[in-house]
Amino acid sequence: MIDTKYLLKHEFIGLNIEIISSKNPSLIGMNGKIIDETKFTFKIKTQYGIxxxxxNQVKMLIKINNNKIEIDGNKLIGRAEERLKK
Known part of the structure; x- marks a missing residue:
């Protein structure tokens, strides 16, 4: 189980997300499962494909432990292993 207090330091692959705000309006409302992460991007498996x-262009809801946690994508810049060191 992931403790929401330390969410920024955890692996995001496998978590469900929903985009709630974006510089690109067509992304708002997109949801799916994170299947890959790079320093600057997430790949999300949606009902319409990957x-x-x-x-840094989105705010999202991460769905975890029956909770929805709002996160600004700017806080997630960097690889997972780099976030662990912060």
Missing amino acids: KKIIK
Whole structure:
């Protein structure tokens, strides 16, 4: 189980997300499962296929432990292993 207090330091692959705000309006409302992560992007498996999301252009809801947590993508810039060191 992932403790929401330390969410920014955890692996995001496998978590469900929903885009709630974006510089690109067509992304708002997109939801799916994170299947890959790079320093600047997430790949999300949606009902319409695989989409690449630029982290610093979105705010998202991460669905975890029956909770929805709002996260600004700017806080997620960097690889998972880099976030662990912060």
